[in-house]
Amino acid sequence: MSREFTDMRASYDTLFEKTKSVIQQDPYSGHLFLFINKNRHSIKCLFYDGTGLVILAKRLEKGLFSKINPFFRGEVTLTAAEFALFFEGANLEKRFIESPPEIKKTSLKNNSFPMSQELQE
Numbered sequence: 001m002s003r004e005f006t007d008m009r010a011s012y013d014t015l016f017e018k019t020k021s022v023i024q025q026d027p028y029s030g031h032l033f034l035f036i037n038k039n040r041h042s043i044k045c046l047f048y049d050g051t052g053l054v055i056l057a058k059r060l061e062k063g064l065f066s067k068i069n070p071f072f073r074g075e076v077t078l079t080a081a082e083f084a085l086f087f088e089g090a091n092l093e094k095r096f097i098e099s100p101p102e103i104k105k106t107s108l109k110n111n112s113f114p115m116s117q118e119l120q121e
Contacts, residue, residue, distance in 0.1 A: 001076040003068065006035035008042045012053050015046040027053070032083070040064040043087075058087065066092040 004022050006015070015035060019027040027033070032047040041064055045056040066086055068076055078086060086092055 001034040001068065001078065002036070003076065005038040006044065008037045008044060008057070010035070010044065012046070012055065015044060015055065016053065019046060032056075034078070034083075034086075036065055040067065060089050063089050065089060068093075 002018060002022050004018070006018065010018070015033070016027050018035065019025055019033045023033055025031065025033065027046065028048045030048060030050075032045050035044045035046070036042070042059045043057070043065055047054050047056075066089075078092075082092060
């Protein structure tokens, strides 16, 4: 998600460049990159589907898209469920304050679920 507001007249080339320069990601990665306008009533998404760039746009008839907490300094990444809520206009402001930290997976012996005696070690 871009932290900079985006003019909704922007098309493929502009969003492609903003993905590289502002979000600092590879536009060909297959990820969906989200851009929002200053009034927060319109968004555009850019992604590469393997054959070309795709733009998805939405303008809310009522309400605004959720504001991103300005005190959250990390990279803004939404899960598929969070994106679906955001896309419908749900309020996700507190998500960036109260979300628990991601649990990093550790390698397990034989990549299997630990047995009870392994948990006690």
